Amino acid sequence: MFKETPWVRRKFAVERLVASLFALMAAAMIVPLLLVVAHLFWQAWPSLSWEFISAFPRNNLKEGGIYPAIYGTFLMVAISLAITAPIGILAAVYLNEYARDSWFTRIVNLAVVNLAGVPSIVHALFGVGAFVWITGRPCILAASMTLGIMTLPVIIASTKQSLAAVPMAFREACWNVGASRWQTIRTIVLPNSISGILTGVILQVSRAAGETAPILFTGAVFFRRELPQSPLDQSMSLSMHLFSIATQGGQVPLSIQYGTAVVLLGLVMAFNLGSIVLRIYFRTRKKW
Amino acid sequence: MHMERGVEVTDLSIWYGQKLVLKNVSLFANRGEILGVIGPSNSGKSSLLKCINRTLEFIPRARVEGSVRVEGLDVSAYSAHSLRRKVGMVFPLPVGLPLSIYENVAFAPRMAGIHRKVVLDELVERCLRQSALWDEVKDRLGMLGSKLSGGQQQRLTIARALSHEPEVLCLDEFSIAVDPVTTMRIEDVLTDLKKSITIILVTNLVQQARRLADRVAFINDGKLVEFDLTDTIYGEHPREKLTFDYVRGHFG
Amino acid sequence: MNWRRIGESAMESLIRLCGVSAVLFVFGILIFVFREGQDFMFNRLDFGEFFTQIAWRPTAEPPTYGALALISGTVGVTLVAMALAIPFGLGTAVFLSEFCSWRWKEALKITIELLAAIPSVVWGFIGITLMNELVIYITHVPVGVNVLNAGIILALMSVPIIVSIGEDALKAVPDGYREAAEALGATRWEVVYKVLFPAAKNGLLAAVLLGVGRAVGETMAVLMATGHSIRLIFDGQAPFFHPLYPGRTLTATIAAELGETSKGSDHYQVLFVIGLLLFVITFVINFSADLIVRGIRKE
Structure with missing residues (x-):
């Protein structure tokens, strides 16, 4: 049998030390973050009420609710989703089903990676230079398009991953009975990647709802007395609202600031959690 | 007696990149007959089938020379989709599409534009009967095809291959994933089917070809060793010594 | 039948x-940002001043456009962030992939995923409230929004991406390597240190690069946590890279100043030049990360 020499004993002591060190590192990353989130909720608690999310702000934002900001965020996100989801899903179909392994495909893939990596403020500059230029003035439509392009990679990546998970044999079986490429995609490939597509859509929504920089100069305003009437109006938004009241130098009560932060955070988290739950749900009912 | 040529292959060579996998093969299969293709694995038999329905085109770097004619017309004269509707194909590993059993069989007709329920119902039942699966699944046609057992999925694949009423049916070692009893039942189905269509049966079960085929082609290492009537190949005096050895199990 | 054929090809x-839309959009970004800034960039911008002077006074008379302080602000914040995020991020990745039970791993990964979703403006808010007080409490500086604050916030923001890419890289190392090493009597730590790190070093490098990319490009959190947005005095002379002083970064400068410029003015255009610079920097970072990851797949 092996003898437990001091050398071996030391080796295993080091092993245990290192393992706990790594566990500590993981804990050092995660525990404070959870505390921070808890702190936000704790501070926001006094201001959270039905009125807070359903009423207009009053008295220079010092009282009342944040309804127009919530409304504006939903509007911008919905329009950006309507623009970006079809493009993103079809782009993923192209990359996974049509594109051959060539230099051109590499460039497309690189472009997708890059679109995700370009700083949000540069997207904002693009929005100002292109969309605001087209619509003539900052408006919800311009802001939504900027958000849409920025979040395109989210949908592409998620959809592509689930398309790739559909076995090649299914496609071949369809081709063998005379189905065309598009028929195969429509009847077999897309229905079986619905989980990834939905996940991507939800993640896109959560990303778009939280972004501030891209809408800063393209359609979000600090304060507006009434709700926007058309996509060519400007609008308040949650993220923009939080940014402005937090950097005003203490004019707006802290509890309202925290409340706004928590509503935004809660919204984003709810969507993210939704995508995770959905992913787990679909994993349990695979069809093959 | 004049027989109609279902499939005619002339001087066919196939390369994968630089590698020659099939060299100058010429053979034919008549309507109303079963052509058995035998030989050790990796001898190029499956690649031959992929030329007949042009699915070889999906393999990058594959290159073909020579001609393949289906029903008298060169395969390149058909559109890929109409060719694949004319040629039914069954591969070694069964693939139940993640659709219901009914939809698996109705898939090809639907894609070809048939949508009337009466027509589809009748067609699904006929194909499932032909592939000896009807009795086992007739009460649960809504079940997922991909959840059937291996042998059932193989018969489902055959039913699907019959659903577009092919003129030519190619089977590539269909009995690999199937138990012996089912194999016998499918063999009966094939003998029944051959009256109306051309069947090409690739197999490395030497005796299966002997039981079913009217003509047999023996392919070894990418070359056609011998192509003749079944009785000659399995008789005492095939033209080649190699054939004699192979069918008696002396190698391969 | 024929209509269907037409519909299908459409x-x-x-x-x-x-x-190809992604390619079009990337080119679109390049072209439109370039278009807005090119007149000033080619005709009036002194590149020598831009890259070597620290005086950023676009509204003074005469204006000066020295971006060195902004560049070093970006570099400084990124350095602080990476000094924290790289060891902790990679440590967490190793813990997740090598030392952790399956159940914990799933739970931790979901938590990290959720944390990655916290919007940057919320991070910024945390920076000027909670982190501000913490920094004051620990370092006794009068104002707690500074480079250190922003660096810590950025570290927390880039950890999730480093963890997830790093863990992927470790997962990509074949199990055979681990088993072979353990069969020879190596402990887990020795496996990590002597086998996994060398085998996964490219993937880990890519993870770090993407973390750097995230930190360089981050806007709102940095704008708020560096003290930029609350208009602390910045005279361009103070030790502009000191971690306990407020700083300014390239991204935050655009976000803070674009709203106050008139379209087409020199100030407006120079902000687009900065945008172009950011685009180039992040492009290079992402491109190298992509090359490295692709290199791994080839092997």
Whole structure:
């Protein structure tokens, strides 16, 4: 049998030390973050009420609710989703089903990676230079398009991953009975990647709802007395609202600031959690 | 007696990149007959089938020379989709599409534009009967095809291959994933089917070809060793010594 | 039948168009940002001043456009962030992939995923409230929004990406390597240190690069946590890279100043030049990360 020499004993002591060190590192990353989130909720608690999310702000934002900001965020996100989801899903179909392994495909893939990596403020500059230029003035439509392009990679990546998970044999079986490429995609490939597509859509929504920089100069305003009437109006938004009241130098009560932060955070988290739950749900009912 | 040529292959060579996998093969299969293709694995038999329905085109770097004619017309004269509707194909590993059993069989007709329920119902039942699966699944046609057992999925694949009423049916070692009893039942189905269509049966079960085929082609290492009537190949005096050895199990 | 054929080929053209859309958008970004800034960039911008002077006074008379302080602000914040995020991020990745039970791993990964979703403006808010007080409490500086604050916030923001890419890289190392090493009597730590790190070093490098990319490009959190947005005095002379002083970064400067410029003015245009610079920096970072990851797949 092996003898437990001091050398071996030391080796295993080091092993245990290192393992706990790594566990500590993981804990050092995660525990404070959870505390921070808890702190936000704790501070926001006094201001959270039905009125807070359903009423207009009053008295220079010092009282009342944040309804127009919530409304504006939903509007911008919905329009950006309507623009970006079809493009993103079809782009993923192209990359996974049509594109051959060539230099051109590499460039497309690189472009997708890059679109995700370009700083949000540069997207904002693009929005100002292109969309605001087209619509003539900052408006919800311009802001939504900027958000849409920025979040395109989210949908592409998620959809592509689930398309790739559909076995090649299914496609071949369809081709063998005379189905065309598009028929195969429509009847077999897309229905079986619905989980990834939905996940991507939800993640896109959560990303778009939280972004501030891209809408800063393209359609979000600090304060507006009434709700926007058309996509060519400007609008308040949650993220923009939080940014402005937090950097005003203490004019707006802290509890309202925290409340706004928590509503935004809660919204984003709810969507993210939704995508995770959905992913787990679909994993349990695979069809093959 | 004049027989109609279902499939005619002339001087066919196939390369994968630089590698020659099939060299100058010429053979034919008549309507109303079963052509058995035998030989050790990796001898190029499956690649031959992929030329007949042009699915070889999906393999990058594959290159073909020579001609393949289906029903008298060169395969390149058909559109890929109409060719694949004319040629039914069954591969070694069964693939139940993640659709219901009914939809698996109705898939090809639907894609070809048939949508009337009466027509589809009748067609699904006929194909499932032909592939000896009807009795086992007739009460649960809504079940997922991909959840059937291996042998059932193989018969489902055959039913699907019959659903577009092919003129030519190619089977590539269909009995690999199937138990012996089912194999016998499918063999009966094939003998029944051959009256109306051309069947090409690739197999490395030497005796299966002997039981079913009217003509047999023996392919070894990418070359056609011998192509003749079944009785000659399995008789005492095939033209080649190699054939004699192979069918008696002396190698391969 | 014929209509269907036409519909189908229309659909396929649409798919191809959407497929190349990403390329079009990236070029679109480049072209439109360039278009807005090119007049000033080619005719009036002194590149020598831009890259070597620290005086950023676009509204003074005469204006000066020295971006060195902004560049070093970006570098400084990124350095602080990476000094924290790289060891902790990679440590967490190793813990997740090598030392952790399956159940914990799933739970931790979901938590990290959720944390990655916290919007940057919320991070910024945390920076000027909670982190501000913490920094004051620990370092006794009068104002707690500074480079250190922003660096810590950025570290927390880039950890999730480092963890997830790093863990992927470790997962990609074949199990055979681990088993072979353990069969020879190596402990887990020795496996990590002597086998996994060398085998996964490219993937880990890519993870770090993407973390750097995230930190360089981050806007709102940095704008708020560096003290930029609350208009602390910045005279361009103070030790502009000191971690306990407020700083300014490239991204935050655009976000803070674009709203106050009139379209087409020199100040407006120079902000687009900065945008172009950021685009180039992040492009290079992402491109190298992509090359490295692709290199791994080839092997």
